[in-house]
Amino acid sequence: MNAYRTHTCGQLTAADAGETVRLSGWVHRVRDHGGVLFIDLRDHYGMTQVIADSDSPAFAALEKLRAETVVRIDGRVKLRDAALVNPKLPTGEIEVYATDMAVLGPSDDLPLPVFGDQDYPEETRLAYRFLDLRRESLHANIMLRSRVIKWLRDAMWDAGFTEFQTPIITASSPEGARDFLVPSRLHPGKFYALPQAPQQFKQLIMVAGFDRYFQIAPCFRDEDPRADRSPTDFYQLDIEMSFVEQKDVFAAVQPVIQGLFETFGGGRRVDADWPLIPYSESLRKYGTDKPDLRNPIEMQDVSEHFRGSGFGIFAKLLEQDGTEIRAIPAPTGGSRKFADRMNAFAQQQGLPGMGYIFWRRKELPQVARHNRDHPLFIEAERRVLNEELARQIKERGGPRAAWYSVDFMADQPDGSHLEAAGPIAKALGPEKTEAIRTQLGLGEGDAVFFLGGKPADFEAVAGRARTEIGRDLGLIDENQFKFAWIVDFPMYERGDDGKIDFSHNPFSMPQGGLEALNGDPLKVHAWQYDLACNGYELISGGIRNHTPEIMFKAFELAGYGRDEVEKRFGGMVKAFRYGAPPHGGCAAGIDRIVMLLADEQNIREVIMFPMNQRAEDLMMGAPSEPTNEQLRELRLRVLPKDA
Missing domain, CATH: 2.40.50.140 (Nucleic acid-binding proteins)
Structure with a gap:
């Protein structure tokens, strides 16, 4: 035995x-x-x-x-x-x-129970992660992660991709986050960097003539933590392909990701229709570049209804350049109670509140039901609903039913009508209020909320409000995965210091090539794309810039001189001078994918040994202070915190 x-x-x-x-x-x-x-x-x-x-x-x-x-x-x-x-x-x-x-x-008394899935402080769970991992739900998540990685690896090989490994110790590169630097003992005063992504290496693999590459790649970024992002390291399915356009990358990726979610999604529906949504449209409709399309709410610009209107706050705001009023429809949200709840949400976001209108049914007086043939009543029903018409009806002594209909709009076959409620409705008047309702396709029991200003200042809050409304009103179908490619990202953005910088991946090809870079940088779009699913960014990628002169110009607009580009990206620049194929690819965040498949809200629930929110490993005691001997060997000195 x-x-x-x-x-x-x-x-x-x-x-x-x-x-x-x-x-x-x-x-x-x-x-x-x-x-x-x-x-x-x-x-x-x-x-x-x-x-x-x-x-x-x-x-x-x-x-x-x-x-x-x-x-x-x-x-x-x-x-x-x-x-x-x-x-x-x-x-x-x-x-x-x-x-x-x-x-x-033998076992000592336990610092946290393993039996059951009781909530326990995360600090304790991470300090005793080896115990936490014994719990059934977490053990299942980690096993799911392993199966997902194996499935992806097999699927990529089956799709004709070859797996290669790229260096872990490399040079610093501007990938949009802070590098983790590694001091060199052999070269005092110089530092390596842990790769934020294998970006340059996978492009060089294409230049070297290997056609379809993938890797389950560890990546390292010194980032502030959030629920869906690890603060130190993460894994991604890294992909690159030669002789492709954007549509070719999409065609290669969709079967893999769709098949993965169909296999591990626990029976939830996987939508096969992946729309292409321009970045600007995504911000306008959803307030984010990673929209949750399970939520049917689409925001709309309603500025024209407020311009010069009786609602002075928005009317005055619209006198400023670059401002607009955005409407967030709330189907079935037409109650004062829900309006108060959303106002409380807005205040949590640092706003004084959100303006709103909601529509409710109100019975018409009995006289209205017996005067439908009156000419003035018929005129009111034609929707020529404005204050002037109401004044004329009253002055000419028309039946009360007629001006009642004018004041309160849309009269119904059952002898009732829709009444617009809320301070904004009173200030706007019936004509503009009805125009907003018609534009948004709303009706009885529905509401709409408003935010205004410069879109860049309020879009993120509007996007969160859209999500909150959809969740509170039960509009989101939790039993499915809906994907969308977000395309046409801006190549550049203006920073708080007024300088132009890359808004996304600096190695993407500008749409229009070199000619596009000779105009306004802020109007240049990149061949850059993300894949959004259920409100998360799962994939980011682009068609790469493979021409040295375009690369020099692109970096020049972001403040990098030719010498600086040669110094920082000399390997790529040199390679591009010796015959570089058009190429592109993407990277899919494995941790975030597993988080979605496991139906978890926190990425630490699908990582075996994660850091806490302060980027600390409570179990191993990292980061730790180096010994004096280590510092001397590296010729480094640590400054005091207050230095």
Whole structure:
């Protein structure tokens, strides 16, 4: 017999009844039923119930076991009574009657429970990550991650891509985040960098003549943490292809990602229609470049309805250049209670509130229902609804029903009408209010919220408000994955210091080539694209700049002189002078993909040993202070914090 086990804890079935077996694992839970012990024994593969009564030679030793002690148990496989079968376990038809037991690894009192999925402080969970990983949900997430990576690797090989590895120690490169620098002992005063991505190397692989590359690549960025991003390192499916346009990259990537989500999505629908949405349109409609298309809400520009209107706040705002009023429809959100809730949300975002209008049904007076043939009433129903018409009706002594209809708009066949409520409705008047309702396609029980100013100042909040409205009103279909390619990113942006800089990947080809770079940089679009899914960016990529002169000009506009480009990217520039093919690719964030597939909200739930939000490894004690000897060897000196 094997020294530790004949079977795993997920292996025994009814077919093994009567067999003598040896199991090893962790004591998951002990239940004492008055002279009969039930022990759930757990290993990587599953769970087996062990039973012992007072006649068992192992009873006395088993009675003393603590949770999470590692034990070896010998025993005999028995069928459970029919009423006690556990259909949730593969081993649920059997139990093992213990005849012998040995402790292989005793356990102290636990700092956090492993049994169950109780919430526990994240700092404790990360400090004892080896215990946290024993919990069923986290163990399942990590196994899902491994299966996803294997699936991706197989799918890429099947699609004709070849896997290559690129260096981990390299030179610093402007990839949009801070580098992790590595001091060189052999070259005092000089530093290597951990790669933010294998960007330059994968392009050089294309120049070297290898056609379709992929890699499950570790990447390192010194970033501020958030729920969907690791603050130090992450893994991506890195892809590059030669002799391709944007559409060719999309055609290669979609079957892989769609197949992955169909395989591991847990039965959730995977939309096969991946629209191409220009970056500017995405910001305008959704307030973000990673829209959640499960949410049907699309924002619209309603500036013209407020320009010169009676709502002075927005009317005055629109007198300034570059401002607009954006409407966020809220189907079924037409109540004062919901409006108050969204105002509270806006205040949490640092705004004084959000303007709104909502529509409700109101009964018409009885006289209105008997004067539908009156000429003035008919005139009102033609939607020529303005203050002047209302004044004329009143002056000419028309029936109250007529001007009532003018004041409150859309009259209904059942003798009722829609009433627009809220301070903005009163200030705008019925004509403009009705025009907004018609433009947005809203009706009874619906609402609309407004934000105004320069789009760059309010779009992000508007996007969050759109998400909040969709979630609160139950408009988001949680049972599906919806994808969209976001395209036509701006090549450049103006920083807070007024200088022009790259807005995305600096190695992307500008649309229009060198000629486009001779005009206004802020109007240049790049062959740059992202793949958004359910409100997350999963993929970023582009068609690369493979021509030295275009590269020099592109970097010149961002403040890099020719000498600086030669110095920082000399390897690529030199390679491009010796015959570089048109090429492009992308990278998919594996951590974020697994987070979506596992239906988790925090990326740390799918990473085996993550850092905390302060970029600390609480288990290993990183980052740590170097010894004086290490610093002397590297010829470095650490300045005091207040220096």
